[in-house]
Amino acid sequence: MVNRLANFAHHQFLNSHLFKLQNDLFDAEIAVASEKKTQKYAGLASQSQRLVNLEYLARQSEQFNLNNNAMDLRLETQDIAMVGIEETISNIKDMLSDFSSGERRDENQVEQMQKFAYQALRDIQGFLNEKVGGRYLFSGSRIETSPVSLGLGNDLNDFQTTWNGDTTTYPTTRSANIMEFGVNETGVTYTLGNSVINGEQVQHGVMTVADSSLYQTGSSITLTGTNAGTWTVLDKDQDGANTLRLARKELNTNASSPATDTYTFTVKRGTKEETFNADVVVDPVTGYITPSNPTDFQGVTIPSTIEITSADGNNNLHVTATAFNEDTLGSLTIEQKPLTAVGGAGEAVTVSSQNYYNGDLMTSNHRIDDNRVITLDTNGLDPAFEKAIRALSIIAQGKLGTTGGLDQNTDRADDALWLLNSSLNFPTDGTPPYGTEETSSIEQLRFNNAFQRNQIKDSITREEKTIGFLEVNIGSIENIDMLEATTRLLDIDRALQASYQVLSRTQKLGLANFL
Template sequence: MVTRIADLSFTTSMVGRLQQLQANLLEKQVQVSSEKKSQQYSGISDHSQRLVSIENLTALNDRYVRNNDIVGTRLEVQWNAYQATEITITDMRDRLETFLEFSTSDETAVDDIQDWAYKSMLAIESQLNAFVDGQYLFAGSKTHTKPVDFGLTNLSDFQAKYDGEKVTYPTTRDAHLVETSLSEDTTGNSTSWLSFNATTNIITASTSAFGTLKAGSVFTVSGSPSNDGNYSVRDAYAFDTSALDAAPTITLPDASTLTNADFGTLSYSNPVTITAATASSLSGIAVGDSITIAGSTDADNDGTYTVSANTGTVLTVVPNKITVATAFDTSALDAAPTIDSSVSGVGDLTAADYGTLSFTTPNTVVAATGGSLANLSVGDVFTISNATDSDNDGKYTVLTNDGTTMTVTSSTLTTEAGVAGTITASNYFKGDDTVLTHRIDKDFTIDMDINGIHPAFEKAIRAMGIIAQGTFGTAGGLDANENRVTEARWLLDSALDQVTGEAPPYGTEVSGDMVSLGFNIGFKQILMEDTKERFTKLNTVLTVQADEIENVDLALAIAEFTDASTALQAAYQAFAQAQSLSLADYL
């Protein structure tokens, strides 16, 4: 109406003011309900950068805490496995101490300690296969692979493989941890690369192929015509003589040759070195080169070899020969066997000739009738059959003979040259030695470096295998090898505590024991707990700082909300009153 006082301009201005008051009330209402100054960083623009930084740091710390909790759980399980393994090793050591009070001729005591050693190996296998969060804890980087597998079924099967004489449980770490599979020589020849010599018990590869096999390691031959089976390495070498040699020719990979005009003379040193008389004359041969030696005075030194080190004057090559360990299985008197000689003119020998035979270790045969073995000469090969203990049957080569007493070597191999075959050696550890790392914060990481071949575990396992091998009453039994008891005890002492006060029985050992291992795990656990506590405290401080930036003073916010509500109500009333004013009221 034309008499109304409030015009369009006034109404528009009042509506805009009402909208401002409504927006302010809504903002105050949200602040009261959320207790936050703003729902957007723009609402606290002066402090938004600092708040974002605090929130990012808090989130990062929370991630570290979560990840550390996961690793902390793994360390806890690892610690439990460690404690159980320490108890197993300690119990085995204590049992061995008690066994020393008995005679090794006590069959019951021997059987008990061997059974305990075998069961202790099974216990350690279970303990080192600790599994949590879908990962094996002692497997290195192969966390989805069960790390320890002895492949054991029962003690009898274990002793059938490791008879303690022909096949002995490895006594050194290097031999214990050999892992290899060989089915061809370095040239790729897989059909005729192996030769077996029954007289010398030597297995020869056509080229240097036995670098991974160590003295004392156990390997299996398969796929050969006549020599499949398990063997122990007595020696791995390239040259069986240490002699000066002026004749040979060395053929290099490029087909060029070196002769005595170049190197003067060559001196072969057992097991794997060649020394030239002329200094630096071999410097053109690189590590990894395959060289062929021919024309040696001792033809056994001829062959193709891979160079593993070179000073220019002295070459070191990879072994191509291994000798297997052999011996009699029992020390006993035997009236029954027949000696079948392969020597022309020497017929079979029976009890009518020698009376009785006495087998004694190591590798000795004694006839009751003096001089009855005189027709067998050093180097002769003969076969024993029908022995009371059939394990003493076999083919033997005479090493010494005074006519009554012979020392022999057992021909466990069957002679065959240039044949196919696969040589495999496998250890108990199926993981790897890759060291995983875990970042506990932005500046510090820890190594997750404890695996199933830690020296403490390996020494203990080796000691148990040495005790468990060989059955009572055989040449490989514990009763015939009393030294194994004190040697295994040293390994167990060293596994528990590095300080033993005695010289190591099998040469220098890799340092590492359960005491230091416990410190290692315990330190990591303490570090994880301290780090978690540090992050928790830091995040508490950061949360307070963030709250100071983004949180409202609730009492003040409620008061401001009340004021905004009152202002809006007053505005509505004023607007309504202004809208109702008319000039007609004043006329």
């Protein structure tokens, strides 16, 4: 038998060389396919740390842009909502201006004005409850809570039932409008009282509380217990420390009860006004004013405001006639808001406010890049929105013809007009009707919003340029030269083929080939 030339050592050497070439070919194929020099940072040796730093900066810039685009969408949607509110207020302001310059007691004009004011409140409520991606935009940090609930009910009638403009009036100041608390008062007592202003009785009830500083004059509070319901706080601490005066309206019995007294009645509704005398019997239990002559009240339109005066001042009141009772001797039913006196040790009462805002006042910060942060603080309780809500509610309250109606309180139009102007732009000419107001306006809110969006857009542009610059530098480190890599791949492939040929040839050679 003739021995082969290739021995075991030679065979092992050729195989190891083949394996190395195969591994080099695999790496070269991966490099050409991925266009990267290596798949591991270790393959870049001294430049790996620099590459990691550059990639971190690029990913950071990409994340900034991702966050900034999301925030820009929220701010854009917020601005769209504010544009809607601005247009709503501008339109209703023009209508109110026309109303103020015309006949303010005209029934059709009053009804239309209140209808438009109510609809504007609905529109503003809708805009302030706008959300994007499941996040409410005007609720502070309570992004899952609908921020604004104006208590509008199903229609204008529901709203005017809650706010009759007489015994329950919509708060005229910001502090009263946004008062928020829940208090459990114990040992509460109520006493009745009357004040006389310019010959008219201003009736009130005195309520004792633990701490009157919690309450605001002009605010509306909801009570439980004997006098459950919504009450307007007329004043506080006028009848002793920690006392509140609550608005009430009740008829008094005739001064010479049960005899008949003579009263002067001035009936008002819209532009209509009629004055006459009538002998009547007053019944505060039923709310009936019954005339001696059943036809005395026959021409009274329901509802109407009735100004009652008498020689002895017993029932000098502005009241609302809500029904004409032909079957009870032509009597009128007068709307009352009675308060029950509770003396002695008193009772436990829960007091809650009528605040329309359900969000919070927390601000949030948004980082637009590594060095800059913007503060987001626009919410549904901003004075710009609150002034508009208050103005429109003051106009919408009180049904036509009633004591609290707009036709009987025409000065509300001028007051609301100032608030609407102040809501749109500040400063506003003229004197604030209800005291000093905060300066925020929708114009300023939109300016702030536009400035923040401009900052975000500038940051996005800068980050995009930064990302491009970083990607170029990253590519210079990790990307291959395609021509060089392809040439190397072909060289390795040819070397591998030649190695296989050598291996095959040496396996076939033996000493017999040389004999």
